[in-house]
Amino acid sequence: MTEKSIFESSRVFRELIDNMGSGVIVYEAYNNGKDFIIRDINNAGEKISNVMRNDILGKFVTEIFPGIKEFGLFNVFQKVWKTGKSKRYPLSMYKDDRISRYVKNYVYKIPSGHIVAIYDDITEQRRANEDLIKSEEKYQSIYNSGAIGVTKVSMKGEVLEMNQYLLDFFGYLEEEIKLKTFMELTHPEDLNSDVKFFNQLMEGKIDHYDMEKRYIHKDAHIIWGSLTVSLVRDLDGNPLYAVSLVQDITENKKAEEQLKESEERFRKIFEESPLGMAIINLDNKLIIKVNFMLCSMLGYNEKELIGLTIPEITHPEDLENNMELLEKIIRGDIPFFTIEKRYTKKDKQIMWGNLTASIIRDKNEIPLYGIGMIADITERKETENKLKESEEELLRLNKELEQRVEERTEEFKESEAKYRTLFEQAADSIVLIDTETEDLVDFNDKMYENLGYSRGEFNDIRVLDFVVIEENEDYESHIKKIIREGSDIFESKYKTKDGKIRDVMIHAKAIKIKDKQYIHSIIRDITEFKELEEKIKKSEEMFRKAYNQANLYKDIFAHDINNILQNIQSSVELSSLYLNSPEKLHTIKELYEIINEQVNRGKKLIKNIQKITEIDDTEIELEKINATLELNKAIDFTKANFPNRNLNFQFKSTVKRMYILANNLLLDVFENILINAVRHNDKSNIQIIIDVNKQTVEDKEYIKIEFKDNGLGISDYRKKDIFEKGTRTTQKSKGMGLGLSLVKKIVDSFHGDIWVEDRIKGDYKQGCNFVVLLQNAE
Structure with a gap:
């Protein structure tokens, strides 16, 4: 091999070592392996060991890594250097004052005699594993706790895992739920928001999201959950699966909905209540909210009444007691109070009211505000004063009656002492009864004479043959009571021989004759006295009824006559202004028609009072009446009374012959209903549809007549008392106060029924449907 090729090979090897991910250090043995000198280190080794190459070359390993002997790697170096056999040193924690690492080492000896240590830093991996273990333990703890729902969901929305809490929440078995996606379990209206958040989570735009959403239960009903979703990623940051925590909040949502419904009901009750209602600031006693009825009672509009204080609308003489009771409920001494007090109206008049007040508190029982409900009892108070004298008279009569009873009782007591001398001459019946056999041991002539028997007949009679009782046990129980207590007055x-029933008063006394028990009774016939007592009672009831009716009719008559006279006076005054103006002749004619109408109203009012009084006082005789003829008369009468109104009558009937059990008052029923339908209608085209059908109620056949109009209508809370005496069809009505009351009384006297419904169900503003049910005479 040439020098050049050797150089090139060495350079390639060096680059390879420097670019390795593992740390590499070359050591030279010193002093026969007692220490080792660092001769080379690669880039990864510098980073893992936190050293610089130039700072450590030529230095002893024990100097640079002072913890190497305790770590155990130094002993491995010595063995490898001596034996030449490579060794792996398992994952261990190396620690000194400079560094702390989890590392694993591979040590081998090269031909030059040097030893090489290759090592990897897995500290972060170890910590990640530990965190993963802790996270898994925490996840399993939450998963198994049963306190919250936990589920794993794939990136496609498939259910991978779900704990028992959520299985119960959805109503599925585990094998069923794994066939579902979270999209299928989610309510359609909440799906888009959930999917949007899930996509943002996968894209890394958010690390988790929370939302309240609706789910679909297995049986198809809606359930609510509070959802928290986070994503689990691998070491490279790729999404693995989503973990969802779900808390069941269905009951909370139901409670919220019920609270909303409750608040709406309270608002409706408050605004439409027939009682006056107010909400009070407890700090300064200011009125902060009122309903229409309270404004009407006190004569203020809503803006005027809000801002006033309790003292400003309370009569001075009633204020102290009112405020004391208010402080008591604020302190919690009492839950509420009810008092009768006087109010000062806007016009300075006095109104009597029945006030019930309570406190609204928060969940910590801290008072928030007060609420008061007021019923106008002014008329009742006035009536009470007027009845006071008659009640005193009744008390006097009752006292006289009691005195007479006491006197007669005393007479019975005196007669007992004189029994033997007066036995036969006594005006009362006297009898001696054997308590064991119930035989009549002795009796005077009056005893059998008053019952219509002869003495011989009466000898064979026992007590239970003439005493009227429900059960024998009642008689025996009474006998035991007399014996136990010694005497009794009752x-x-x-029952007489001919079957008539007589009322008697008995003074019974238990006596003993030769150790045998007897009952000695003095009996007085009080039948006439009882009849007199009943007459007094009926007379008292009739007096009260007549008094109440007189006051009611007086008030209604005065009110309506005043309205009629006011309308006539206004029309006369206007007419006098136009008398000298020929161009106003048509206006004067209209005013004349108004005057004529008011006169007819006055006549009608007087006639109604006469008729309703007759109905109260007499029994009504019924006959067969052709209702079709009476209905046509009523329609003609209505058209004549309203010549300037556009009236459109439609008549529909499934009954060929409409004959009912009634009398001549039937015409008044029809006229009152039709006139009300016109009077309380502000439409330019007034439509009245009359439907007639047959209807069977409790095996009786009736004719059902419905009067449907397109007028102003009657709200639900006014329907229930629309037929009471003096009730107006609307708050602004100036119609006759007896009209519908008269109609109700007449229909009742015909053994029929009448009620009012919405022409269009649920929307009273679309007009009324007055329904009359009368007996079929065919």
Whole structure:
């Protein structure tokens, strides 16, 4: 080999050594192998050992690597140098004051006598393995804990692994879920967002993502999960698989939805409540929210009422008690309070209200704000004052009645002491009963005479033959009570020979004669007294009813007559202004029509009050009435009352002969319904459809008549009391207060029914459907 070729070979070998990934150091033995001198090192060796080539050449290995003997590699050097046999030194941790590395070594001897050590630094790989082991242990701990769902998903979205938590969450078996992709398990509306995040994760734009999303359960219902996804990559950074953590939040979502529904219900209840409602700032007692009904009660609009304080709307004499109770519920002494108090309205008038107040608190029981519900009880308070005198009279009558009862009871007691002398002459029945045999041991003439028997007949009769009781046990129980307590005064019922029932008052006393137990009873017939008592009770009820009706009709009459007179006065004043203006003649005619209509309304109001009073006081006699004729009359009457309105009536019927059980008041029912349909309709073209059909209810056949209009409609919370006396169809209505109340009473007297529905179900603003159910007379 030429010198040149040797040089070239040496250069190639040198480049090869310097570019190796493993560290290489050449050592020369010193002093018969007691130490080793460093003669050469490659680039990788400099990097792994953290040294510079020029700084270590010619120096002892024990100087550069002071931990080599403790490490055990020095002993390997000696053996290889002496024997010439190469050795591998397993992976071990080398450590001195300068470096700390996991390395593995291969040592061999070359022909020149030098030894060569080839070594690799696997510290980072070892640490990565340790981190991987720890990560795997942590993953397995979470996977098996059952506290959260864990799944591995391939880059194609396939389910590789899934713990029991998630299998239960989805409702699948393990072999079933592995046939699914995460795209199939995801709700379609959430899929695009999930896929977008997953793609960003694979592209390395994000290291993880979180989202709440909907999944599809095995049985097809929706479940909610809180999802966290991260990516596991290999050492080269290539994605291996995704790890997803899923927490079941279905119940949380349901709770959120229920909370939203609850808030919506509260808002609707608050705004549409028939009670006045207000929300109060607890710090300064300012009103911060009110509903329409409270504004209407107090005469303010919403902007005026909000910002006022409780003291500003409360009567001064009721303020102290109100504020004391409010402080108590703020402190938590009481959960709520209800009081009757006076309010000062905008016009300075007094309104009595029944207030129920409570506190809304947060989850930590800290008061947030107060809420009050107020019912207007002004009319009730006025009625209570007016009833006070009659109640005092009733109390006086009751006291007299009690006194009479006490006097008669005292008479019974006195008669017992005189039993032997007055036995036969007594006005009351007297009897002595054997408690064991229930035989009548002795009795006076009044006993059998009052029951319609002769003495001979009565001798063969036992107590249970004339005492009216439900069970024998009741009689025996009462006898035991008299014996136990010694005596008793009670009311009972006796049956006479001819089967009539008489009310009696009995004073019974347990006595012993020669150690044998008897019951001695004095019996007074109180049938007439009971009848009188019942008459007084009915009279009292009739008085109360008449009083309440009189006050109700008075208030309604005064209100509606006032409206009528006001309309007439306004029309007269306007007419006087136009009398000298011929060009206003058509206006004067219109005003005259208004006056005429108001007069007719007044007549109708008086007639309604007369009729509703007659219905309250008398029994209605029913007859066979041709409802078609009455309906046509009502339509003609309605058209005549509204000559300037465009009225369109449509009549549809599946009943050929429409005869019902009613009387002449049927016309009033039809007229009231039709007039209301026109009066409460602001459309230029008023449509009223009348549908007639047959309907069977509880084996009875009825005629069902429906009046459908396209008017203003009636909200749901007003439908339930629209037929009560004095109820208006709308808050702004100035119609007759007795109209629908009269209709309801008449229909009830016909043994029928009436109610109101939405013409278009669910949208009351599209008009009403008044449904009348009347007995078929055919």
